[in-house]
Amino acid sequence: xxxxxxxxxxxxxxxxxxxxxxxxxxxxxxxxxxxxxxxxxxxxxxxxxxxxxxxxxxxxxxxxxxxxxxxxxxxxxxxxxxxxxxxxxxxxxxxxxxxxxxxxxxxxxxxxxxxxxxxxxxxxxxxxxxxxxxxxxxxxxxxxxxxxxxxxxxxxxxxxxxxxxxxxxxxxxxxxxxxxxxxxxxxxxxxxxxxxxxxxxxxxxxxxxxxxxxxxxxxxxxxxxxxxxxxxxxxxxxxxxxxxxxxxxxxxxxxx
Numbered sequence: 001x002x003x004x005x006x007x008x009x010x011x012x013x014x015x016x017x018x019x020x021x022x023x024x025x026x027x028x029x030x031x032x033x034x035x036x037x038x039x040x041x042x043x044x045x046x047x048x049x050x051x052x053x054x055x056x057x058x059x060x061x062x063x064x065x066x067x068x069x070x071x072x073x074x075x076x077x078x079x080x081x082x083x084x085x086x087x088x089x090x091x092x093x094x095x096x097x098x099x100x101x102x103x104x105x106x107x108x109x110x111x112x113x114x115x116x117x118x119x120x121x122x123x124x125x126x127x128x129x130x131x132x133x134x135x136x137x138x139x140x141x142x143x144x145x146x147x148x149x150x151x152x153x154x155x156x157x158x159x160x161x162x163x164x165x166x167x168x169x170x171x172x173x174x175x176x177x178x179x180x181x182x183x184x185x186x187x188x189x190x191x192x193x194x195x196x197x198x199x200x201x202x203x204x205x206x207x208x209x210x211x212x213x214x215x216x217x218x219x220x221x222x223x224x225x226x227x228x229x230x231x232x233x234x235x236x237x238x239x240x241x242x243x244x245x246x247x248x249x250x251x252x253x254x255x256x
Contacts, residue, residue, distance in 0.1 A: 001120040004127045005145040009168065010161025011132040014151040014187035016043045017222050017232075019129040021245045022149075024231025027086040031124040034078070036112075037091035038137035044129045045090040048081045049229045052092045060094040063102065063136065066111045070118035082230050099135040108136060109175075113144035132161075134168055142172050147252070148182045154189050154199040154215070159206075166207070181255070182210045185248065189215035212251065216244045 006019045019035060027033045037044040038059060042052035052058065057077055062069045069077065078087045102108050116126055128141040142148065148169065152162045162184070169182060184207055190196045203211050219241030225232035233242045 001116070001123055002125045002146050003116065003144050004125065004147045004149055005130060005141040006127065006149045006151065007130040007138060007141065007165065008150050008152060008161060009132055009134060009165045010152075010158055013153040013158055013161070014185075014216065015132075016047060016129050018149060018151045018185060018187070018216075018245075019044060019127045020047055020226075020231050021222070021233060021242065022249065023086055023125070023127050024083055024233040025242070025245060025249055026125050027083050027231075028233055031085065032122065033086045034089060034119075034123045034126045035086065036089045036116075036126060036128040036141075038095065038112075038128060038141055039091055039131040040093050040096040041131070042091040042093070045079075045088060047226050047229065048079070048088055050079050050088060050090045052090060055090060055092055058090050058092040058094070060092050060098065062089075062115050063095075063098055063108075063111055063140070066115065070115055074115055074119055075122065083234060086231075095131075095137060098137060102136050109139045109143050112137075112140035116144055139172075142169070143176065145176075145180055148180060150182065150184045150210075151187045151216075152184060152203070154186050154196045154203070156195065156199060159199055159202055162203075162207075166210075181252075183248075183252065184211045186211070186215040188218050190218045212248055214244060214247050214251070216241060216248075 006015045023033045023035045045052050079090055130138045130141050152158050186200055217240050219239055221236040221239040222232050222241055225235035228235050
């Protein structure tokens with residue numbers, strides 16, 4: 001089972017769009033995909049029409065009652081989507097209290113890894129959407145990753161956030177295998193804007209090994225797809241944004 005963590009310590013850079021679009025593309029290829037929402041804002045859950053405020057149980061319960069929610073009990077938490085082969089482990093606002101509740105407890109960084117291991121036969125890919133803050137949920141997501149994907153908006157302030165995220169990953173590397181690849185994806189790229197071109201040039205200079213040598217363009221179809229509650233790959237399969245994510249998947253597949 002491949003576990004991809006989509007993370008950045010800055011909000012609004014395209015994390016949820018990246019997770020949903022990649023998940024949709026993989027499901028369309030016949031893969032069994034689980035999207036995991038670890039953000040208290042529950043944007044990924046809401047994307048698929050899952051109202052987090054009405055849920056009795058969610059991923060919060062996986063963190064707080066890890067012995068209970070494994071195997072079939074964990075599968076029972078999952079929500080169906082309109083896409084065949086694509087399921088969601090939803091989030092709730094209760095996650096906002098997780099750091100206060102568990103932050104000082106030792107040995108809590110592998111809860112999600114152990115939970116996902118108990119259902120690894122049911123899925124080919126797990127894609128985890130992280131909150132824009134380093135805490136219990138992000139540490140758990142990074143600890144179980146087989147690939148880390150870092151979307152970054154091509155603008156100056158987002159580059160500062162990326163620097164902070166990369167420093168975090170450098171610290172996390174001490175407890176993670178060095179072989180886990182990191183893929184930085186430039187998002188919201190608009191070649192008509194000089195600041196965008198400058199930001200992308202900075203990315204190529206500062207992160208030549210981690211940066212995917214493509215970009216995700218600005219595309220209104222992503223917004224329209226979220227209104228329809230389906231991945232853009234189903235809503236507008238020929239749009240330029242979807243084409244870019246397809247190219248990313250092909251490129252990392254060619255890495256072996």
